[in-house]
Amino acid sequence: xxxxxxxxxxxxxxxxxxxxxxxxxxxxxxxxxxxxxxxxxxxxxxxxxxxxxxxxxxxxxxxxxxxxxxxxxxxxxxxxxxxxxxxxxxxxxxxxxxxxxxxxxxxxxxxxxxxxxxxxxxxxxxxxxxxxxxxxxxxxxxxxxxxxxxxxxxxxxxxxxxxxxxxxxxxxxxxxxxxxxxxxxxxxxxxxxxxxxxxxxxxxxxxxxxxxxxxxxxxxxxxxxxxxxxxxxxxxxxxxxxxxxxxxxxxxxxx
Amino acid sequence: xxxxxxxxxxxxxxxxxxxxxxxxxxxxxxxxxxxxxxxxxxxxxxxxxxxxxxxxxxxxxxxxxxxxxxxxxxxxxxxxxxxxxxxxxxxxxxxxxxxxxxxxxxxxxxxxxxxxxxxxxxxxxxxxxxxxxxxxxxxxxxxxxxxxxxxxxxxxxxxxxxxxxxxxxxxxxxxxxxxxxxxxxxxxxxxxxxxxxxxxxxxxxxxxxxxxxxxxxxxxxxxxxxxxxxxxxxxxxxxxxxxxxxxxxxxx
Numbered sequence: 001x002x003x004x005x006x007x008x009x010x011x012x013x014x015x016x017x018x019x020x021x022x023x024x025x026x027x028x029x030x031x032x033x034x035x036x037x038x039x040x041x042x043x044x045x046x047x048x049x050x051x052x053x054x055x056x057x058x059x060x061x062x063x064x065x066x067x068x069x070x071x072x073x074x075x076x077x078x079x080x081x082x083x084x085x086x087x088x089x090x091x092x093x094x095x096x097x098x099x100x101x102x103x104x105x106x107x108x109x110x111x112x113x114x115x116x117x118x119x120x121x122x123x124x125x126x127x128x129x130x131x132x133x134x135x136x137x138x139x140x141x142x143x144x145x146x147x148x149x150x151x152x153x154x155x156x157x158x159x160x161x162x163x164x165x166x167x168x169x170x171x172x173x174x175x176x177x178x179x180x181x182x183x184x185x186x187x188x189x190x191x192x193x194x195x196x197x198x199x200x201x202x203x204x205x206x207x208x209x210x211x212x213x214x215x216x217x218x219x220x221x222x223x224x225x226x227x228x229x230x231x232x233x234x235x236x237x238x239x240x241x242x243x244x245x246x247x248x249x250x251x252x253x254x255x
Numbered sequence: 256x257x258x259x260x261x262x263x264x265x266x267x268x269x270x271x272x273x274x275x276x277x278x279x280x281x282x283x284x285x286x287x288x289x290x291x292x293x294x295x296x297x298x299x300x301x302x303x304x305x306x307x308x309x310x311x312x313x314x315x316x317x318x319x320x321x322x323x324x325x326x327x328x329x330x331x332x333x334x335x336x337x338x339x340x341x342x343x344x345x346x347x348x349x350x351x352x353x354x355x356x357x358x359x360x361x362x363x364x365x366x367x368x369x370x371x372x373x374x375x376x377x378x379x380x381x382x383x384x385x386x387x388x389x390x391x392x393x394x395x396x397x398x399x400x401x402x403x404x405x406x407x408x409x410x411x412x413x414x415x416x417x418x419x420x421x422x423x424x425x426x427x428x429x430x431x432x433x434x435x436x437x438x439x440x441x442x443x444x445x446x447x448x449x450x451x452x453x454x455x456x457x458x459x460x461x462x463x464x465x466x467x468x469x470x471x472x473x474x475x476x477x478x479x480x481x482x483x484x485x486x487x488x489x490x491x492x493x494x495x496x497x498x499x500x501x502x503x504x505x506x507x
Contacts, residue, residue, distance in 0.1 A: 046394035053388060055317075056395035058326035077333075078271040082324070090428055091325040093333040093458050103501040106392060111298030133354055198390050199306050199469045199506025202316040214388060214396050 006244060015167045016254050022177060024123040025251055031116035032228070039107035039114060039225060053213030058090055062219060124182075136168040137182060139175040148172060164242040166250035174238075177220040177231060185228050192221040195203065275401050286435075288488050288503045289342060296497075303504035307437065314444055316468040319386040319398050324451060327389070327397040329458030332428035335478050347427040355462035360409075360446075364423070364484035367414030374448060377439065380404040380412070383445050391472040392505065401466050402449030407440045410484065418486040424465055427482035431491030432476055433503070434467055444469040446479065471505035 017025075047065040048055070055061065058079065073100045075095040081088035127133040155161075162171070170178065194200050195207040197218035211217040239247045249255050275302075289306070290296040307364045336348035359371040384402045391397075410422070422439040425431055438444055445466050448455050455461045460477025467474045473496070490497050497503040 042394065045392075048395070053323070054325040054396045054398045056326065056328050056391075056397050058328055068404055076328075079326075082327075089324055089484065091327045091329055091458065094330045101500070103499075106503050106505075106507070107295035107299050109371060110302050111295060114298060118351075126427075135329060180433060196390075197507050198388075198471065202469050203310045203314045208317065208428075214390065218394065238365060 001244070006089050014169065015164055017166075017168055017250055018132070019254060020123075020126055021168070022251055024119060027119045028116065028123075029110045032232075033182070034112035035109060035116065036225065036229070037132055038105045038109040040067075042109060043222070045102050045105075049219045050215035051212065051219060052215055053208070055215040057094075058092060095222055113190075113193065127182075132168070133182075136170060136193070137175060137178050139172060139179065143172050143175075161238060161241040164239075164247045164250065166243075166246055166255070177234070181228065181231055185231070188224050189221060192217040192224065196221070286488075288497060289490060296502075299502040299504060302507060306504070306506050307435075312437060313441060313463065314344070315438065316481055316496065317437055319388070321386065323386065323398050324400055325398045327399050327459070328395070329456075330391070330393075331473075332372060333458040334478065335427040335429075341425050341429065343429055343480075350462075351457070358462050359479045360463060360479060362409060362413040362484075363481070365416045365419045365486050366410070366484050367416060370413055372409065372412075377404050377409070377446060377448060377463065380408050383442075383497075384449075385443055385445070385466075385468070387443070387468050389472050389475070400449075400451050401445060401447040402452075402462070403447035403466065405442060405497035406444045406446055406465070407442070409446060409482070410439065415484055416486075421485045422475045423483040423485055423489055424476045424492065425483070426476050427478035429478050429494055430476060430496065431494045432474060432496045433485070433489065433491065436471070438467055438469060441467075441469065469506050471507070474505055 044067055047067045048057070048061040049063045049065070051062050057076070076094070077093040077095055079092040080091040081090050083089070127137065130188075131229070149172060156173060191207065192211060195211050196214060201208050201214075208214065208217070211220055288296070289301055290300055335344055336351055337344075355374055358374055359375070360373075361369075361371050363369040382402055382405065383405050384400060386398060386400045389397045389399060408424070410419075419436055421433045421435055423431060423433040434444075443466070446463050447460075447466050448463050450456060450459055455464060460479075462480045464477040465475050465479060490503075492498065
């Protein structure tokens with residue numbers, strides 16, 4: 001098993017990235033970038049976030065993102081109430097065409113989701129049964145002492161980044177970050193994504209109850225995306241700081 | 256240290272690809288929408304086939320209580336009589352001036368007794384009232400109460416034939432779209448003539464609109480005029496949503 005014993009002839013004898021890990025890494029890279037791009041396109045059609053089940057231009061927003069000039073056309077006809085009482089919900093006609101051409105964004109998002117989730121399931125099964133998660137990704141109990149965690153945090157804050165070992169022997173915070181991405185953020189993205197599907201929530205209403213409604217799931221989907229974006233940023237910075245060429249070689253040709 | 260693993264990488268990949276492909280290939284091709292050689296449409300078809308293969312067939316969407324009803328934007332066409340400078344727009348304006356007394360819904364195609372329904376005739380059929388969430392593809396949602404007649408009752412009244420596979424809808428704002436028979440016969444798929452306890456307002460599709468609760472909002476076509484039962488997929492030509500870059504199946 002090359003991933004543990006290392007290649008004969010490698011002077012240092014440190015293990016290298018297994019081929020299936022390298023393949024998974026780049027499938028993940030391409031599909032996550034595609035998901036980020038198409039997800040942003042989808043968001044631009046309605047850059048307002050809400051909590052609960054319902055939210056639209058005639059109800060208050062939790063957060064409004066300044067990311068789409070197109071959306072700022074606004075313009076609504078006089079609102080008319082549905083019922084007699086003062087607090088009645090209203091309806092109003094949108095007076096402009098939203099010039100919305102994002103049908104392809106949603107199709108691409110779902111296509112990229114398939115390309116991430118199907119290999120992702122293989123990756124997770126291989127990681128569990130092949131021991132990769134246990135030996136490389138999941139932090140060990142004796143590593144997780146406050147003293148060691150604190151030392152690693154301070155090292156990172158001072159930018160004391162050790163040169164790349166170019167293999168799956170990760171540092172403590174690195175393991176924590178990878179564990180959060182693989183076991184928390186990625187599953188949360190999938191499940192909040194499914195919670196936005198009218199067909200899937202009809203079959204599994206628990207999904208809506210879990211997150212407190214469609215719009216809550218959409219908002220959590222967005223903030224988890226922001227967290228993943230931060231991860232990707234830090235990840236790339238660390239790759240550059242620890243020796244970009246060697247790291248790229250290690251994750252592609254596996255040397 | 257050679258050991259046999261239960262799940263090898265290669266076996267897992269092959270099994271995964273085979274089952275995904277099988278979802279598409281095991282369906283009768285005429286039961287699937289065309290992909291036009293477009294990768295995005297192929298992805299849509301994979302999602303559609305997976306939903307139909309894996310999800311329970313007639314599960315109901317959540318229904319809410321009257322106090323959950325929210326404000327409801329009217330988007331897209333808000334009055335075909337004003338926005339469409341066409342024969343259809345003129346016809347709609349005429350119907351509107353007669354309070355839709357002359358409106359007729361034509362039901363034709365693969366049915367034993369092609370016929371029309373007036374608004375009064377639709378209202379005589381057993382009605383269904385449901386408070387559901389409208390999920391717009393743009394990302395907003397709104398909760399409203401819809402009253403109407405289940406599409407399945409209308410199709411039964413026209414004698415839908417066993418060869419039927421799809422149901423097409425034509426509107427006064429000149430759109431064509433379709434749903435498969437599973438969604439057409441779903442208990443919450445209704446032809447709605449009432450909204451929030453009143454007649455359906457013009458901005459929301461008067462006199463009758465479709466409600467397809469397990470798909471995104473744009474499948475719930477407003478301003479209905481004609482229903483055609485088909486035995487194979489029909490993309491509706493240039494007026495069809497799928498020809499204009501919109502996914503045909505939007506249960507996503």
